Amino acid sequence: MHRKKPKAFYADIQNVHFMSADMLLLSALAGIAVVFALGVLLSKDNFYSALYMSVTLVFVATIYAFFNLQPVFVLIAFVFVGAIGIVTVALAATYRSEPERQVSGLWAVPVAITAFFIILAIVCYPVFHPQPVSSSVIEFELMNFLPVTEYLLLVLFLISLVILLLLSVLKIGIGERS
């Protein structure tokens, strides 16, 4: 029987420890994100729902930082949460009304059924696909993205789209006033 050298054996044990610590951290981040997402659903006040939504998105961004995807973390944290999320919080604070329950208890049935099937799929996947899936390290470099002309063109088109939308919104707003 093949026996591993002690050094390689201890390195394997250390890797297992690091992996479990990583998994625990990832599970904790994902769990907190889901708890805050539940807060959005269960909160009666839109203002608190918008705040919980921003925290959920910050935790989604943190999971990107966990995998060392810093450019996407910056985009989500500063553009998605920092601009879009805060505008939503401001809107919710402006139109603050008497809190009322918005979720019917009957919706719990389809949610429970869907959650059951998702959990079943996750649990059964290793049973029906016994061959191990190789783990892969994320190696994304922003410098590989920037020189590609097609992507620059895409960003240009998207900026034009947002400017066009902004102009049409302004036109509708002016038309409504007059």
Added chain:
Amino acid sequence: MPAIDLISLSIIYATSFAILLIGYLAAVSSKDVIRLLISLEMMFGAIFMALIPLFSIAHLATTAFGLALITIFASSGELLILISAIAILDQRKKDIHTSAITIGGDKL
């Protein structure tokens, strides 16, 4: 750097599904348009979560970043449209509840 294996993939997809379902549930049960806006942003958050495994495929990493950019621009466009919808609804009906909207859709 942490690697993406089957367990982390399961955690990411389960979280993404959970946030997406909560977003759907918040959308179908929303009684005002601001809650609708919040639920749509939750759905975009779930899309961001689902994009993470794409970055682990070496030749798809730049495409994944492109998709993340498209998602951010799409959410910005959605925010602009919904803000204008909220402002117009408030001007015309003096109310932002979805029950005030009588145009379009089916009556049950």
